[in-house]
Amino acid sequence: MTRSSVPPPVTAVMDAASAWLPARMADVESRLAELSAGYGPRLGEEAEATLTAGGKRLRPILVLMAAGDGAGDRAVRVASAVEMVHMATLVHDDVLDGAPVRRGRPTVVARSGRDRAVGVGDLLFSRAFAELAVDGGEAEVAELSSASVALALGELAQRHDAFDTSITEERYLERCSLKTARLFESACRLGRISSGKPGTEELASFGREIGLAFQLLDDVLDVTGPPERTGKARGTDLIDGTVTLPLILARGRDPGLESIELRGLGRDAVETVCDRIAATGALGAVRDRAKHGIKRAKEILDSPDFSGEERELLGMIADGVVERYA
Amino acid sequence: MTRSSVPPPVTAVMDAASAWLPARMADVESRLAELSAGYGPRLGEEAEATLTAGGKRLRPILVLMAAGDGAGDRAVRVASAVEMVHMATLVHDDVLDGAPVRRGRPTVVARSGRDRAVGVGDLLFSRAFAELAVDGGEAEVAELSSASVALALGELAQRHDAFDTSITEERYLERCSLKTARLFESACRLGRISSGKPGTEELASFGREIGLAFQLLDDVLDVTGPPERTGKARGTDLIDGTVTLPLILARGRDPGLESIELRGLGRDAVETVCDRIAATGALGAVRDRAKHGIKRAKEILDSPDFSGEERELLGMIADGVVERYA
Numbered sequence: 001m002t003r004s005s006v007p008p009p010v011t012a013v014m015d016a017a018s019a020w021l022p023a024r025m026a027d028v029e030s031r032l033a034e035l036s037a038g039y040g041p042r043l044g045e046e047a048e049a050t051l052t053a054g055g056k057r058l059r060p061i062l063v064l065m066a067a068g069d070g071a072g073d074r075a076v077r078v079a080s081a082v083e084m085v086h087m088a089t090l091v092h093d094d095v096l097d098g099a100p101v102r103r104g105r106p107t108v109v110a111r112s113g114r115d116r117a118v119g120v121g122d123l124l125f126s127r128a129f130a131e132l133a134v135d136g137g138e139a140e141v142a143e144l145s146s147a148s149v150a151l152a153l154g155e156l157a158q159r160h161d162a163f164d165t166s167i168t169e170e171r172y173l174e175r176c177s178l179k180t181a182r183l184f185e186s187a188c189r190l191g192r193i194s195s196g197k198p199g200t201e202e203l204a205s206f207g208r209e210i211g212l213a214f215q216l217l218d219d220v221l222d223v224t225g226p227p228e229r230t231g232k233a234r235g236t237d238l239i240d241g242t243v244t245l246p247l248i249l250a251r252g253r254d255p256g257l258e259s260i261e262l263r264g265l266g267r268d269a270v271e272t273v274c275d276r277i278a279a280t281g282a283l284g285a286v287r288d289r290a291k292h293g294i295k296r297a298k299e300i301l302d303s304p305d306f307s308g309e310e311r312e313l314l315g316m317i318a319d320g321v322v323e324r325y326a
Numbered sequence: 327m328t329r330s331s332v333p334p335p336v337t338a339v340m341d342a343a344s345a346w347l348p349a350r351m352a353d354v355e356s357r358l359a360e361l362s363a364g365y366g367p368r369l370g371e372e373a374e375a376t377l378t379a380g381g382k383r384l385r386p387i388l389v390l391m392a393a394g395d396g397a398g399d400r401a402v403r404v405a406s407a408v409e410m411v412h413m414a415t416l417v418h419d420d421v422l423d424g425a426p427v428r429r430g431r432p433t434v435v436a437r438s439g440r441d442r443a444v445g446v447g448d449l450l451f452s453r454a455f456a457e458l459a460v461d462g463g464e465a466e467v468a469e470l471s472s473a474s475v476a477l478a479l480g481e482l483a484q485r486h487d488a489f490d491t492s493i494t495e496e497r498y499l500e501r502c503s504l505k506t507a508r509l510f511e512s513a514c515r516l517g518r519i520s521s522g523k524p525g526t527e528e529l530a531s532f533g534r535e536i537g538l539a540f541q542l543l544d545d546v547l548d549v550t551g552p553p554e555r556t557g558k559a560r561g562t563d564l565i566d567g568t569v570t571l572p573l574i575l576a577r578g579r580d581p582g583l584e585s586i587e588l589r590g591l592g593r594d595a596v597e598t599v600c601d602r603i604a605a606t607g608a609l610g611a612v613r614d615r616a617k618h619g620i621k622r623a624k625e626i627l628d629s630p631d632f633s634g635e636e637r638e639l640l641g642m643i644a645d646g647v648v649e650r651y652a
Contacts, residue, residue, distance in 0.1 A: 126474035148452035
């Protein structure tokens with residue numbers, strides 16, 4: 001993993017951490033590259049592009065940080081497995097959305113078609129469990145498969161809710177929990193289990209809080225743009241019919257948004273809707289919630305189960321989730 | 327599992343087997359129904375329709391028969407996990423093919439759209455590993471995930487080869503191995519591992535042989551029809567661009583078939599191609615190969631590692647694969 005390919009919060013953590021963390025993250029990158037090879041040149045190319053396309057690598061870093069400075073091959077494998085499940089989901093999501101771009105690069109579905117993209121996702125998914133099984137225990141497979149079930153349910157719930165502008169905040173939060181927070185939680189839990197250190201459930205809660213904050217802020221970013229920063233067009237969620245907290249809160253503040261019809265919304269119209277959402281101040285309210293979540297997450301770290309370095313580095317990751325959107 | 331919903335070979339085995347096999351298969355059916363519930367009414371409905379839509383249940387029966395008369399809850403869970411991986415693959419395949427019907431019933435993708443179908447497949451897949459993890463070991467997760475990797479690679483290879491009429495027999499057999507034989511092999515291996523009995527690798531070879539024969543005969547059936555029997559239109563593979571052994575062998579016998587272009591083949595034209603393939607005698611040649619495979623499979627059962635009942639029942643399953651196409 002070259003420093004230049006990772007976003008600031010992760011880079012900062014890498015710089016602050018003792019040598020073990022960058023060394024183990026480099027191992028994760030090598031492992032992901034290794035796993036994508038060996039499937040024949042054409043597929044390898046595709047899987048490699050997907051696996052190494054960068055991304056924030058937040059989940060594998062959480063695994064390693066939860067495992068701590070004793071993190072060895074086992075933690076590297078768990079971190080790789082978690083990232084592969086995440087990427088499998090992204091590849092499948094892009095199939096459903098017909099998304100042309102992710103992280104500023106063409107998606108697998110855009111480059112190679114729906115068929116191959118569904119297959120590549122299935123492959124990444126299977127490979128994740130194969131990786132975990134190398135020297136893994138029952139508890140770890142149970143944890144990752146349960147998180148995968150949550151991801152699939154979250155995705156299904158989101159599709160089910162598509163274009164329904166009447167969904168409640170509660171329903172939205174439930175979806176975020178399934179779709180995002182659960183895997184962050186698992187990353188922390190899996191890393192900690194592999195270390196045998198105390199504080200597993202505290203770290204799981206920490207992961208859940210920052211995962212949720214991450215999703216809230218991601219949904220803000222969809223409304224604010226700009227594309228150069230987010231790697232996708234502004235208002236993409238709205239066009240896909242995904243109602244998120246910014247719109248839910250804005251609806252209560254601007255009655256004109258109540259009657260909005262997302263289906264068939266064009267590029268220009270979506271810019272107008274984004275502007276109207278922003279004008280209500282809803283974005284600030286969502287950001288505040290996310291910040292409160294980050295605060296709660298950092299309070300969890302006060303437990304004596306965590307070392308000074310853990311508190312510092314995990315705190316930086318938590319702050320980084322917010323800073324990314326500052 | 328009601329007798330009327332299963333095809334003759336399975337029914338025959340059930341009738342011949344001691345009481346334990348039908349009892350355990352009934353447990354598998356209950357477990358599959360249970361697993362599909364609890365995801366909310368709408369999704370439950372869909373997953374249940376998928377899980378209980380029948381099918382031959384060959385893979386779970388192989389798991390149970392490999393486990394033998396001591397098969398308990400563990401074998402039931404393994405059998406359910408294997409069937410769920412199989413069904414996840416079917417659901418995703420149908421998305422890619424846009425298949426309207428399977429087993430004479432509307433597919434998930436036809437009933438609920440692509441989005442939900444990808445999600446339902448992912449859910450089944452995740453659920454399978456969760457099921458295996460309940461009280462499973464590392465070896466079992468490694469086995470099932472490796473089989474799942476093979477399934478995904480087989481599917482990708484098939485998509486990659488689509489509409490390429492020049493593919494070789496060797497390549498076709500490699501695809502069959504990945505796409506079909508590997509999971510039959512795993513079903514046998516997983517069942518046997520769970521029993522602690524000898525003969526695991528022999529049974530795995532048995533599974534591979536009948537899986538391959540099953541695929542060969544399935545590909546014959548696509549050419550012969552009739553739809554009332556196969557549950558799908560005649561020549562569906564050809565229309566999807568999937569070149570199978572009947573066409574590969576027929577091409578060498580009828581030079582006119584060399585230049586055939588599958589892309590854009592209409593319903594009438596495909597009937598003609600099917601008739602021409604049949605006229606070359608290629609179907610008989612493919613059937614003969616499958617029968618040889620079944621013979622080899624039954625020879626494996628001669629090993630002293632297997633009991634008389636095992637030899638009899640597994641032999642019936644092997645014969646059933648052929649009889650289904652007689």
